[in-house]
Amino acid sequence: MENENWIDVASAADLKARGAMEVVLEGNIIALFNVQDVPYALDGLxxxxxxxxxxxxxxxxxxxxxxxxxxWHGWQYELATGIQTVNRQPLQRTFPVRERDGRIEIRLDG
Ligand code: FES
Structure with missing residues (x-):
């Protein structure tokens, strides 16, 4: 089923208003961002x-x-890929994320 692995994690309006937020999902700390109306989800640590x-x-x-x-120490990551911008390695895990019916949904298995 197309929808079964998407997990509702936040209100899209709340994320847009705040720009960034942290959620805990199945023991994972996830950082959510909204930049120019595009949602992103990365490992929060x-x-x-x-x-x-x-x-x-x-x-x-x-x-x-x-x-x-x-x-903490200024490491920088692309939001879409998790690539660390100095060494160009995908060091930070990212998660598939979408906005649907006013909610932010992510997948942990993506
Ligand atoms: S913990 Fe050192 S840069 Fe993030």
Whole structure:
């Protein structure tokens, strides 16, 4: 079934208003972002030393990709891919995410 693995995690309006938020889902801390009406979902714990990714600053890379900078030591990840912008490795896990009927849904199995 197309819908069975999508999990409702937040209100889309709430995420848009806040820009970023953290949710806990099946023991995973997930960082959600809304940038220019596009939702993103990444592992909420930084791949470096576990910093709180949802509290990071949003900006744009020189490749014009939205990215988040970890507040602890400044590692920066592309929101769409989890690629660390200095070494270009996909260090931060990302999750499929969509907005549906005013809700943000993600998949843990994607
Ligand atoms: S914990 Fe995120 S940069 Fe160190």
């Amino acid at each position: 930084c791949a470096h030393q576990g910093g709180p990714i949802a509290k990071g600053q949003i900006s744009e890379t020189d490749r014009k990709q939205p990215c988040v900078t970890c507040p």
